[in-house]
Amino acid sequence: MIALITGGTKGIGKEMAISLSKRGYDLILVSRTDKGLDEIKSKCNTNVSFYSFDLSNEEDNYKLLEETKNIDIDIFIANAGYGDIGYITKTDTDKEVNMIKLNDISTFILTKEFLKRFIAKDKGKVLVTASAAAFGVAPYMNIYYATKSFVYSMAHGYYRELKDMKSKVTISVLCPGPVKTGFEERANAKFTIGSLKPEYVGEYAIKKMLKNKFEIVPGFGIKTAHLFSHITPKKTISKMLRKQSEIKD
Numbered sequence: 001m002i003a004l005i006t007g008g009t010k011g012i013g014k015e016m017a018i019s020l021s022k023r024g025y026d027l028i029l030v031s032r033t034d035k036g037l038d039e040i041k042s043k044c045n046t047n048v049s050f051y052s053f054d055l056s057n058e059e060d061n062y063k064l065l066e067e068t069k070n071i072d073i074d075i076f077i078a079n080a081g082y083g084d085i086g087y088i089t090k091t092d093t094d095k096e097v098n099m100i101k102l103n104d105i106s107t108f109i110l111t112k113e114f115l116k117r118f119i120a121k122d123k124g125k126v127l128v129t130a131s132a133a134a135f136g137v138a139p140y141m142n143i144y145y146a147t148k149s150f151v152y153s154m155a156h157g158y159y160r161e162l163k164d165m166k167s168k169v170t171i172s173v174l175c176p177g178p179v180k181t182g183f184e185e186r187a188n189a190k191f192t193i194g195s196l197k198p199e200y201v202g203e204y205a206i207k208k209m210l211k212n213k214f215e216i217v218p219g220f221g222i223k224t225a226h227l228f229s230h231i232t233p234k235k236t237i238s239k240m241l242r243k244q245s246e247i248k249d
C-alpha cells in the first residue's frame with residue numbers, strides 16, 4: 001500500500017504521513033525541501049521516499065506525475081499550501097499569485113490526474129486539504145480564503161461525479177481551523193483563537209478518510225462554526241472574521 005502526500009514533510013502533512021505509516025503504508029512525500037524528513041523516517045517503519053518539487057511551478061506538477069506514472073499508488077493527498085495575511089496596500093501580489101498557483105492550480109492538476117488514474121482501476125482514495133476558510137469570507141486574508149473555497153468546491157463536484165458513476169474511488173476534503181504548524185510564520189500572521197495540534201488533525205483526517213467520510217472537520221468549535229456559516233450572512237461573517245488573526249507589522 002502506497003500513499004503520496006504533497007507537503008508531507010511538515011505540519012499537518014507530516015502527521016498524516018506518520019498516521020498512514022502506522023497503518024502499513026509506504027510513503028512518497030513531496031515538498032520543496034527535505035527539512036523534517038529525517039524525523040519522519042525515524043518515526044516510520046515503512047518505506048519513505050521523497051521528491052523535491054516546487055508545486056507552485058506548474059511544470060513541476062507534470063514532472064511529479066511523470067515520475068509516479070508507473071507506481072501503483074493507493075492514496076493521494078493534495079495538502080501543500082500556505083496562507084497570507086495583510087492590508088491590501090501592503091500584501092505582496094507575487095506571493096499571492098504564487099499561493100493561488102500552489103493552493104489551487106497544483107491541487108487541481110494533481111487531484112484530477114490521480115482521480116483519473118484511480119477511476120481507471122476503480123480503486124483509490126484522494127484527500128484534499130482545504131480549510132475552514134472555505135466556509136467563510138474574510139478581510140485581510142481574502143485571497144487565501146478564496147483559494148480554499150476553490151478546493152472545497154472542486155472536491156464537492158468530484159465527490160458527486162464519483163457517486164454518479166458508482167465508482168469505488170473516494171474523495172475527502174479536510175477543513176481544519178487554526179492548527180499549530182509553520183502556517184502562521186509563512187502567512188505572516190498570529191492566530192488570536194485557539195489552535196489544534198497537528199498530531200490530532202493529521203490522525204483525525206486519516207481515520208475519517210479511511211472510513212470514506214467526505215467532509216472532515218476537526219474540532220468541536222469549527223464544526224459549530226461550520227453549522228452557523230450556513231445561516232449567517234456573508235457580510236456578518238467577514239465582520240466577525242476580521243480579528244481572527246493578528247497581522248504582524
Ligand SMILES: NC(=O)c1ccc[n+]([C@@H]2O[C@H](COP(=O)([O-])OP(=O)(O)OC[C@H]3O[C@@H](n4cnc5c(N)ncnc54)[C@H](OP(=O)(O)O)[C@@H]3O)[C@@H](O)[C@H]2O)c1
Nearest residue numbers: 007009010011012031032033055081131178179181182183
Ligand atoms: N495550519 C493551519 O492553521 C491550517 C488550517 C487550515 C488549513 N491548512 C492547510 O493545511 C495545509 C498544510 O499546511 P500546514 O499548516 O501543515 O503548513 P506547514 O507546516 O507550513 O507545511 C506546509 C507543507 O507544504 C510544503 N510546501 C510549501 N510550499 C510548497 C511548494 N511550493 N511546493 C511543494 N511543497 C510545498 C512544505 O514543505 P517545504 O516548505 O519544504 O516546501 C510543508 O511540507 C495547507 O494547505 C494549509 O493551507 C492549515
